[in-house]
Amino acid sequence: MTAPPTPGAPAVAGLLLAAGAGRRFGGPKALAELDGEPLVLRALRTLAEAGCAPIRVVVGAAAGEVAALLPDPAQAVRAEDWETGMGASLKAGLAALETTEGPVAALVHLVDLPWVGPGILARVAAGASTETVARAAYDGVPGHPVLLGRRWWAEIADTAHGDRGARDWLATRTDLRLVECGDLGSGRDVDRRADLPGR
Secondary structure (H helix, E strand, O other): OOOOOOOOOOOEEEEEEOOOOOOOOOOOHHHOEEOOEEHHHHHHHHHHHOOOOOEEEEEEOEHHHHHHHOOOHHHEEEOOOHHHOHHHHHHHHHHHHHOOOOOOEEEEEEOOOOOOOHHHHHHHHOOOOOOOEEEEEEOOEEEEEEEEEHHHHHHHHHHOEHHHEOHHHHHOOOOOEEEEOOOOOOOOOOOOHHHOOOO
């Protein structure tokens, strides 16, 4: 169990991108189960255990089914143009968080990373500020989650497009802080059903 956030620490929102149709996977990954738990709930729990609040879940494919699984339906944010790629989900999620007072940064997590645990998320979120730009790295290779300071949300939303999300924006940053997490996990994603145990 991850330790709760330090009292008085800056609030970090959780932004879970779970809108994809999972074409190679054969259906929305958010609804797939690992150890009897839907991946969307596993990722949501992981963000909560890492101390993120509030948490927003961006839905698209099978939006109704995914939102119905959430303990609080108000956490769901629908990306109307989700089919255009991750950029649309990121825009929708950041727009929803812009209306929320408190968080200094958003920790962006992906629904298909069931082995990225709360310890990784908490490590990346540590020391968050409105100017933060950080992301997890696994043996030096950049991965997820990504921590985005509130100052940059509108700028990131303006540049997010297609399946690249914030990748192009991050590539321009000289202040990007890579947080090594290889000692806590591999950052491996679920691409096909065979990637899940028992499949």
